[in-house]
Amino acid sequence: MKLISQEFLQNIAPQLDLLNTLGGGVAQPQVRVQKREQGVVIRVSAPSVRPETFHVVLNNNRLDIFAEYRHSPEDELVAPLFVHTFQLPRELDLTRIEAEHEGGELRVRIPYQDPSNRQREIDIRYN
Template sequence: MHNTKHNITQEIEMKLIKNKEFLQQIAHQIDVLNTLGGGISLPQVKIDKQEKGAIIRVSIPAVSPEAYHIALDQNQLTIIAAHRFEEDSNSLIPLFSQQFTLPPQVDLSRIDAVYEVQELQVRLPYHTSVYKTRNIDITIKD
């Protein structure tokens, strides 16, 4: 019984090995999963706070800029990186996902993102009123 089960498994494996497309996909998947499971490509996230805003920096070696997606829902910013096997495929392997709650001083309408030197930079500018001094008139009521 055990020998028959082993033979069936071997037969299935041999059929899969003959399918080159399957081998290419599984090889890439194993490479990605190996990276996620302790390889050298670990995501690095850093938040730089500056006078006029902040920058969220995400670096994942060997991940293309097309793999990143950014969503903003009210003050919740989500950054996702996923690998797609083929351009027309719906098969995705999540590589990174992190959600950030943005503080009220961030001007949500001016957030932008740039991919530069193997790094995604999401720039979070503060409202101009946060860093500008202005005079406030005093109203006198009788």
């Protein structure tokens, strides 16, 4: 006998996250940083958070990943569900960051810079 339906749980989970946030708490997504041969992958798993509420913002070498709650898309009242900030090292190529959301998980891929671009001699202009 099923007392609570899956649909009910999917509808109530964001409401609980909002109540927790408004009460002073925050949603607790699972965040993993994986270093790979080609670069870094940041994985944010927050199954109760709708994909369209995620934001990934790059400011210099700081990457902010956050989600916000709005009761409806036109609402002006916004509550933050979570915020994670990453200071990115220089060896990452910040011009080629990619983000995708699939299966309840946000994946942000940041490749390493080409080693040949890391160090180079600068030509000197002579006047």
